[in-house]
Amino acid sequence: MNKIKIVIAGARGRMGKEAVYLTGRTEHFDLVGVLDHKHEGKKLSDLDGFTGYDVPIYTDIEKCFQTEKPDVLIDLTTPEFGYYHAKTALSYGVRPVVGTTGFTKENLQELEDLCEEMNRGCIIAPNFALGAVLMMKFSQIAAKYYQDVEIMEMHHDQKLDAPSGTAIKTAELMAEVRQAKNQGHPDEKETIPGARGADFDGMRIHSTRLPGLIAHQQVLFGAEGESLTIRHDSYNRVSFMSGVKLAVEEVLKVNVLVYGLENIME
């Protein structure tokens, strides 16, 4: 099997570092470079924690793609840069695997169009943890039967976007099947703005940020005399790596935008 040539954007970050280690332990993955906004001219192995990863650091994405000609870009940066990186990758025929969250609907539409134009695949996964994908799918099943639902997502306090990409994706999946309802009392009033959380199609999303947390979500359904809780917890970032591996392998087989790992899990 030919090795898959990979560039990682955000390699120094919490997720990026784990993705670098994933390439190191996966026989058919070949990390050929990393994209950063610092450390131009250095090697990744010059930085703490990356002994043995003797690949160049690029701050210029075009130079990176022209020189290294990767098959796949893994992006784990910020919404603004992730979107720009994914667009540039597609324009070079490089297939993006994007874990970065916070993309707008317009961003997704543009990437979908670009995939079609370039006849290249792109996978955007709001959550790479397989259990989290199951939590979202189980919630979608439950939402067919329970109209009353609220999402509680809990993350570390270094997270930039709220609500989380996972919470938004969960709400989107549930909205496809749930009988529409505005959650709570019709006359309810917030005495402190924001108390009832974000409103997605009448469903409320509550975002908690605390040190010590990694990534957690519970979806709470209620009905007369009962409740159902569907919960997933990531206790470390290795939990996301089997999904990253799957996405890198699968993005080579598709020529469209895939939004959500549930679309490629057998």
Ligand SMILES: NC(=O)C1=CN([C@@H]2O[C@H](COP(=O)(O)OP(=O)(O)OC[C@H]3O[C@@H](n4cnc5c(N)ncnc54)[C@H](OP(=O)(O)O)[C@@H]3O)[C@@H](O)[C@H]2O)C=CC1
């Ligand atoms: N899909 C999933 O399963 C998961 C997705 N995420 C998402 O992944 C993203 C990254 O999360 P996390 O690793 O925790 O964040 P970090 O802040 O730890 O990592 C982001 C990295 O990107 C770097 N960076 C910033 N701007 C650029 C740029 N222009 N080019 C290249 N690198 C850049 C940062 O450098 P510096 O710090 O120097 O600015 C940092 O090293 C977030 O959007 C998060 O929501 C996170 C976990 C799981």
Ligand SMILES: O=C(O)C1=N[C@H](C(=O)O)C[C@H](O)C1
């Ligand atoms: O920033 C994080 O940490 C995470 N981000 C993703 C999200 O926004 O859902 C995935 C996971 O929850 C961790």
